[in-house]
Amino acid sequence: MDTKIILSVIWGVVTLIFLYGDVIRICSGDFTRMTGTTNFGQSVWLGIAVLMLIPILMIFFTLVLPQPVSRWANIIAAGFFFVFNLVGLPSYPSLYDKFLLAVSMVFNLVTIRYAWNWSS
Secondary structure, three states: OHHHHHHHHHHHHHHHHHHHHHHHHHHHHHHHHHHHHHHHHHHHHHHHHHHHHHHHHHHHHHOOOOOOHHHHHHHHHHHHHHHHHHHHHHHHHHHHHHHHHHHHHHHHHHHHHHOOOOOO
């Protein structure tokens, strides 16, 4: 199978894992407990929106960017999300969150492996 298709599908899986975690967090009441009395401003919500848009856009960019650019975009984005989630992992109190983040981090490593070995 074509590497760009595999990478696009992986980004779709990562996006769904993030969304699934958000849905469970909202339904369980953990979102309210995690944010507490913190009132996020518009700039924080914009930052969250941009952050969560990256994996969604990677689905598209992986398919349309030239191979060398797509390869490095995948490595950089997956590496960023791996480190970001690794650093944030201890801040999540729920076991399901830690599990889903760990699964997404495995997919980040798989993305890096596929992109690293992707030859033109």
